Amino acid sequence: MKIAVDAMGGDHAPAVVIKGVEQARDQWPDLEFVLFGDLAQVKPLIQNDERLTLVQSNSVITNEDEPVKAVRSKKDSSMVMAAQAVKDGAAEAVFSMGNTGALLATGIFVIGRIKGIDRPALMPTLPTTNPNNVVNLLDAGANAESKANYLEQWALMGSIYARDIRGIKEPRVALLNNGSEFDKGDSLHQEVYQRLEANPNLNFQGNVEAGFILTDVADVVVTDGFTGNAVLKATEGMAALLMNQIKSSLLNGGARAKLGAVLIKPALGGVKQRFSTSANGGAVLLGVNAPVIKTHGGSKEAAVVSTIGQIREMLVKKTIPQVIDYLKQNPIK
Incomplete structure (x- = not known):
């Protein structure tokens, strides 16, 4: 190869x-x-x-x-x-x-x-609260505008990838939306919901809100490219901000805080590794x-x-x- x-x-x-x-x-x-x-x-x-x-x-x-x-x-x-x-x-x-x-x-x-x-999608891999699992998000920015059939195509490609590469027999697929109820979202997201639910080749779990993407509720999360890119950048930015804030607080909090930093350094290292670019692989253009x-x-x-x-x-x-x-x-x- x-x-x-x-x-x-x-x-x-x-x-x-x-x-x-x-x-x-x-x-x-x-x-x-x-x-x-x-x-x-x-x-x-x-x-x-x-x-x-x-x-x-x-x-x-x-x-x-x-x-x-x-x-x-x-x-x-x-x-x-x-x-x-x-x-x-x-x-x-x-x-x-x-x-x-x-x-x-x-x-x-x-x-x-x-x-x-119709349109390829960019699919990064993100960590979840389950240390043994990750989530694939697509589209994460290849398309600024999307149609319902695009998202259905992306859901199928993401599901095939999760099955073959990640070894998940029936990958859980969710639609990123502004609420978990089936009738949430604009006309695009409502149509996509109906398409994904009706597709027998998808293990569709329904809608997922942005705050729950990393909580291991799905193996594949599908969204339009504009929203996906915004969510990806916000997630990466928040992870970096939190790590920097924790580090700053420990180093500038006096002797006790510095002693505590030494004690929890291994645990923080594990968290940092979970969010590192090397741990989760690259972004795939599917x-x-x-x-x-x-x-x-x-x-x-x-x-x-x-x-x-x-x-x-x-x-x-x-x-x-x-x-x-x-x-x-x-x-x-």
Whole structure:
């Protein structure tokens, strides 16, 4: 199995990307990698070139670039070339830590949508109050506007992913809404509720409010992209704020507080790990013809390894072909 890697994407590229790829290569003997980047920077970082192919790219899509314009104008960039390799059959999946919007555009315009999927969705994985479970949220920002059939398609893709990759026999699916009652929400959410409830291939649990997403009430939560992105950013921001406030209070609360900080440091470390980017894997662009996954641009090599493991599982379980086969037999309009 061969993965195309955008070696220049992310805040600490290419060093973190190369370290993570080499660790993943050593961990999974069935993986090969094609690294796209500035070889003058990439080559000196490689310790062992076994199962690594290097390809020169002459430009980089930065976080300051306008996504669609950059994808169209920077065809020699590491991100676009990685996606083109998948399009051409030279690799089976794309990994990047770069510009999220550009990666979304690259997946859609270069690799292409799955037939029967009107709009792909971005799906991150979030921790829950159950230490043995997580929740997938989609769409988390790939689409500013949505239709009812989009959300039904996303619910099915998210359910297939949770079943195959997370090993959940009947994933619980919920609809993010402004109340738990069946008749809550605007006309869009009411129509989506009826669609999800009527679909026999979904284990639909009903509506869930934003405050309960992380309480292990569902394995997959579906929402429109605007709302999903707002909820994701608010959740990440609150988690970071709480950790910083706890740390500040303990360090500035006098001798007793500092002693207490020493005693609870292991427990706080566990909480921090639960919310870390490396613990929960990358965000998947579901709805395109190959696995396209990214992790946070500021992540360390551990996040690269876990995300590559996520990609590997999708390739082994043939998750994308399963979505394609399902939609051929059960088109959603």
